[in-house]
Amino acid sequence: MQDQALIKVEKLHKIYQLGKTQVHALRGIDFEIQPKEYVAIMGPSGSGKSTLMNIIGCLDVPTTGKYYLNGKDVSQLSEDELAQIRNQNIGFVFQTFNLLPRASALHNVELPLIYNGTPSRERRERARIALEKVGLGDRIHHKPNELSGGQRQRVAIARALVNNPNIILADEPTGNLDTVTGEEIMQIFDELNRQGNTIILVTHEFFIAQHAHRIIYLRDGKIEKDEIVQKETEEV
């Protein structure tokens, strides 16, 4: 463990203006996440976990409060600066996969590398390696509609991995998959964590959250509970 936390949030508040009503989605969140942690964020719908995920993923900024990523304050950066942070530091895995429908698996995985100017030969090679890592080395030229749901999510994981991000941020990654396939996907996350990747999992399903080593429970925009999952191989 290092002195510096990978993620440190302080007094995070997020207020949305919906017409004339104000929605107070986050009401003062504080926590730290260390490198190589495997954290699940849980909570019922409306608890603010999507909002929190968006802020951690640098898709959104807090109304007030601080967010330090790798020691750098990213809570008030511009949109383009956030885009670069996302590109360098964060790999997203979404419930709905969010793959480009007309692009091959390889091209989908290349995407983050395209936007940071990686030369085309290098990015093809890295994308291929990432696809092999998730067991899709033989399907790199398939398009999303030629792949099963589990395979699509593997492509999305490969895309999240390809730029060697600090954090892999998975938002209900098994939500659109059957239980067996969902379990397979979770195995991949477990393996990635064993290899040293920091994983943050947003879910409302307890048995999915059990894969993590630490669970942060949210309710009404606040942390209700922050506990270590009891397992034989403890990290934190």
Next chain:
Amino acid sequence: MFFWTQLSEYMRFALEALSANKVRTFLTTLGILIGVTAIIVIFTAIQSINAYVEEEFSGFGSTTLYLSKFPWVITENYWELRNRPEVTLKEYKLIKDRVTSADWISPQLEAMRVVKYKNKSLEGVYVVGCNEQYPFTNNAIVEFGRFFTEMEVHRARPVCVIGQKVQKELFGKEDPLGKRIKINGLPYRVIGILEEKGDFFGFNLDNQVLVPYTAFRGAGFKNRGITIAFRAKDASKIEELEAEIRGEMRRIRKLPPAAPDNFAINQQTMLTDFYKQITGTSYLVVFIIAAISLVVGGIGIMNIMLVSVTERTREIGIRKAVGATRRQIMLHFLAESVTISSLGGIIGIILGVIIASSLLQVIKLDTSVSIFTILVGYGFSTFVGVISGMYPAYKAARLNTIDALRYE
């Protein structure tokens, strides 16, 4: 630097969208296509006509000045010009020995006459009385036989040189050399046939007969106006020549220093300049028509691009989530709109070149579509693509990533 590694991605983005909606893409390009086709065809037509006119005018000899009563292009009050004295043969005789910078000088007594040979007759033949230097002042080339000599002019010999139309109409396959034709009843012996000159704005230049001016009798030429052609060998002497003609003519007519010239010195460039002035206006009209069709085409593209942005909202969200900046998103959509419009431009150029060249063949002008025209056409289409893609691209770049990701 980033731009080049991403270029293929921009093109891919554009082509993906276009190939997914082929019919829509084609319909969208139509406006640009028609605009560019119009530009190519009309520009080419104008350029060809210009080239044709230049060539026609070149028959006058670019280093020849024509002294006459009226200017060729009348910009002054016609009624004042009308009161000018005619340029006369007497003045020709005075001025020809005084103007030193002209290498050749010939008078031109012009009239329309009936020309007859045996029982055949040809009306409305352009008969010119001139001297032996006329071939040089007016680029007249004798193809068969010879031109008349200084001696023949001096002695007012009844000889003539005929144009090819006169030859064909009156003689057919018969050899005209040495034969006698009658101009207004007076006999002239044919000694030469001019090279074929073709039409000059519908006026047949081969329907003419040249005779020594001294032998051009019978129509009271003493009082009728003539034209005097002066030619300097060297184009650089043309200004000097003009000044000399003006000075000598004013002296002959004893014009006081303050009085304006009461004669005109004409030059081929006056016609071409005047012509260019007219075509300048038509260029402008063409430009406006083309601009309108391109604007309409541009609106069409903008419309479709807005649809495309909406359709690809989720894709934009994905691209932004993995790190695309606003500028990069903008470039994606600009690439798409420029690709659409360039496609229209390229098809328009091809179509325009085909139409223009077949048109040129029909009207028998042997010029071709210029590279400049093609570049203008292509440049316009690209420009329209950039302009009409700007707003949709900006809109795409401004989309909120989170909302875009959730867009269904």
